[in-house]
Amino acid sequence: MGFQTDSIHAGQKPDPTTGAIMTPIFQTSTYVQESIGVHKGYEYSRTQNPTRQALEANIAALENGKYGVSFASGLAAISALIQMLESGDHVICSDNVYGGTYRVFETVFKKFNVAFSFVDTSDPEKVRTALTPRTKMLFIETPTNPMLILSDLAALAEIARAHGCLSVVDNTFMSPYFQRPLELGIDLVVHSSTKYLNGHSDVVGGIILTRDDELASRLYYIQNAVGAVPGPQDCFLILRATKTLALRMREHEKNALAIARYLEGHPRVEKVYYPGLPAHPQHALAKRQMSGFGGIVSMDLGSLEKARRFAENVRIFALAESLGGVESLVDHPAIMTHASVPREERLRMGLTDGLIRLSVGVEDEEDLIRDVGQALEAM
Ligand SMILES: *Cc1c(COP(=O)(O)O)cnc(C)c1O
Numbered sequence: 001m002g003f004q005t006d007s008i009h010a011g012q013k014p015d016p017t018t019g020a021i022m023t024p025i026f027q028t029s030t031y032v033q034e035s036i037g038v039h040k041g042y043e044y045s046r047t048q049n050p051t052r053q054a055l056e057a058n059i060a061a062l063e064n065g066k067y068g069v070s071f072a073s074g075l076a077a078i079s080a081l082i083q084m085l086e087s088g089d090h091v092i093c094s095d096n097v098y099g100g101t102y103r104v105f106e107t108v109f110k111k112f113n114v115a116f117s118f119v120d121t122s123d124p125e126k127v128r129t130a131l132t133p134r135t136k137m138l139f140i141e142t143p144t145n146p147m148l149i150l151s152d153l154a155a156l157a158e159i160a161r162a163h164g165c166l167s168v169v170d171n172t173f174m175s176p177y178f179q180r181p182l183e184l185g186i187d188l189v190v191h192s193s194t195k196y197l198n199g200h201s202d203v204v205g206g207i208i209l210t211r212d213d214e215l216a217s218r219l220y221y222i223q224n225a226v227g228a229v230p231g232p233q234d235c236f237l238i239l240r241a242t243k244t245l246a247l248r249m250r251e252h253e254k255n256a257l258a259i260a261r262y263l264e265g266h267p268r269v270e271k272v273y274y275p276g277l278p279a280h281p282q283h284a285l286a287k288r289q290m291s292g293f294g295g296i297v298s299m300d301l302g303s304l305e306k307a308r309r310f311a312e313n314v315r316i317f318a319l320a321e322s323l324g325g326v327e328s329l330v331d332h333p334a335i336m337t338h339a340s341v342p343r344e345e346r347l348r349m350g351l352t353d354g355l356i357r358l359s360v361g362v363e364d365e366e367d368l369i370r371d372v373g374q375a376l377e378a379m
Helices: 003-009 050-062 074-082 099-112 124-130 153-163 213-226 232-242 245-264 283-289 304-313 343-348 365-378
Strands: 067-071 090-094 115-119 135-141 166-170 188-192 206-210 271-273 296-300 329-331 355-359
Touching: 003 050, 003 245, 050 067, 050 206, 050 232, 067 074, 067 213, 074 099, 074 135, 074 188, 074 206, 074 213, 090 099, 099 115, 115 124, 124 153, 135 153, 153 166, 206 213, 245 271, 245 296, 245 365, 304 355, 304 365
Parallel strands: 090 115, 090 135, 135 166, 166 188
Antiparallel strands: 067 206, 188 206, 271 296, 296 355, 329 355
């Protein structure tokens, strides 16, 4: 089936008792058994829940995977991936990952003797050099947040496979509509479904997708054993939202491209980062491995003072953490979302105090451009 057909129908069938076209919110902790050990496949909601299973099957179809394993947040899903490893294992991770990913790796999992190397995965040679006999996972974020640097997924999947280590992609920024890493040979895809998958800024959630039977069964084991499961109401809301994922992503991209082009020609903007601009150093790779460029645009305004003035003067764009919702947001990564990344580390990757990240929403294009324009003038 096509992406839009799957987004509306995959994992969902009319409720057998009533015919309800929408999957019900099975708000229950337990299920009555006919006799001891005789039940309908549902025992306890940490282990199985029909609303959650519908969501998992739906997103698995969108990523062209076979299994979905969902969690209470993106970071719970990322933590479950590390919980698949053993003490003594080594992980190679993109050096410009989401701040919370860096934090959980460095401050929580390091204590359990899992080693992390933060490597520039945009250069496959650097990844090859960082491999050790103990490397068991390659964790990639592409494009990165907020610098929008790409990593070549087909090349990295090949390196990981040859070394016998798992490859993981955090696909939050592109959503399966624009990028499907499993099709490029990656083993596991993870999402913060808080972002584009849900898209309405009213749920925190996470999910892992794979085609591999064995990896899926290990992850279902962790989902149940550790217990960071999402509630049925949250699953219902994300399931409702994926029905319009394609429609939303097309609008996000149309508006983001228009804003990136506008900023590129604006004298008060020092630098624009958007993979859809031909000036982006990896524009060719972006066109090859993604079917679109997404809704995130970053720009350097030159100083903290200017960034602050911009953020205070936008009217439609709201100053808030998070991204991927229908409403446009503005973020100051150095102080807000990426404060946990050490300053020298931030500057090394170009994440200056003048950097602003825009999560471009689906409002009218002309209104958004006018808003950005007047805030740049007020600067
Ligand atoms: C938000 C985000 C996360 C963390 O997800 P939560 O749902 O906030 O726990 C991980 N990776 C990326 C790229 C994100 O944007």
